[in-house]
Amino acid sequence: MPREIRLFNTLTRRVETFRPLEPGRVRMYTCGPTVYNFVHIGNLRTFLFEDVLRRTLAAFGYRVTQVMNLTDIDDKTIKGAAAEGVTLREFTDRYVEAFFADIDALRVQRAEHYPRATEFIAHQVALVRRLSERGHTYVQDGSTYFRIATFPGYGKLSGLDVNEVKAGARVDADEYEKEDVRDFVLWKAAKPGEPAWDTELGLGRPGWHLECSAMGMALLGESFDIHTGAVDNIFPHHENEIAQSEGATGRPFVHTWLHAEHLVVEGQKMAKSAGNFFTLRDLLAKGHSPLAIRYLLVSVPYRQKLNFTFDGLHAAAAGVERIGNTLRRLAHTPAAAGEGALPAAAVEEFLAEFDGALADDLNTARALAAVHTLLTRVNQALDAGGIGERIRAGVEAALARVDAVLGIVPSVESEGAGDAEIDALVAERNAARKARDFGRADAIRGELTARGIVLEDTPHGTVWHRSA
């Protein structure tokens, strides 16, 4: 039996105990990138929330099937391809590839499916047909619209009163004519020079919201457990998905809706004009480590606004370092006889708190606090006389679980080994130290430091590793 988890459902505005439709199995749909550009750290915050969600569910014993769409047909991709004079596919392929490279760098686990909107045109057309059969649509100037007046539940996710949504400066930005400004387009009539599909709906292309309904239902079923995105998706995107999906099937579309808060940079909304807009690539180019970025983005619970700062990034890097240092000490310190200075209860308490925090609507800040408390106890025990073999294995297993869920544990495995030249320098330095020739010893250490090698003289000998 999987462990229970409590999640805040946007639909009910409450933290609820999560119950999958099929016991032990979770089907989740996560809104993915529009592939017209490199993803920025705000996108990444959301993807990382989804990654921690799927990892937590898996660690808790659920079998997870995750779908993440790749939006490769919309105004932005069309514009981008046209601007460069390449086909839509060539243009979007580039950013799909970049997207995968970026999430790989951040250790995001792959979803089971990454459907592209352009590869599910038939499903989208079929969905519109079902909506038409049930009287939810109308056609105007070759485009097909969803008439929200036919869907009584409209507004239930966002809590917006549709009657309050009035035509104004911000409404009806798109050029297509609608019967009612609140209606949204399902199928857009072709415009000259734009990609179009010749279908029973006429020559055109799918509207923005259609792909998620069609692909979600195609890959996960007409009703599934979880649908996620960032808060700005609540309205109109997810509201419209519900209308489209439930309008077509007459069944509940999604049981639990989860939304990640936005991130701000140095307290300001991230915007290109403000000069605080960062892609992953920007940060890596500045020399920040992917693991530190991941740690920072994961350290604030997903429903909290995250203030991304360079101070915070340095703190995150320090946090990652501390985990690695402790793991390294643990590996290099000989095991104590028997239980040693760390009681087995310390590990058990940690696991209970760590899992408890995650089960509480993914409270990653609390989970991380538990990790640090464990690290302190481990270091105390290491100072106090060592840790027994069995307990040490328990600590390592616990940190492996931390890594399985949060993905923030640096690898110390292959460090400090297999480099005969460095080993020789270390040996030479130790000979100098023994001879009390500290000038020579420090010169060697200085040289190694310049090469990015960190030395540690422990009671059990000198160990070295490469600085992060």
Added chain:
RNA sequence: GGUGACGUAGCCAAGUGGUAAGGCAGGGGCCUGCAAAGCCCUCAUUCGGCGGUUCGACUCCGCCCGUCACCUCCA
């Protein structure tokens, strides 16, 4: 105008009725030939402000101040 968040130490942040987790930064100390790593001590008599409820409130209620988000491009 409508709807909804948030305001805890220098910074990030947990807690949400029982007397303030954790991390980073800072100060002092131990260890070390010196470092590195680690450990110890220290760092909010107080949780935006003012009232109220309560034996007791950071936690509940009211008002006020401030910051922010969404209201059909937006992760």
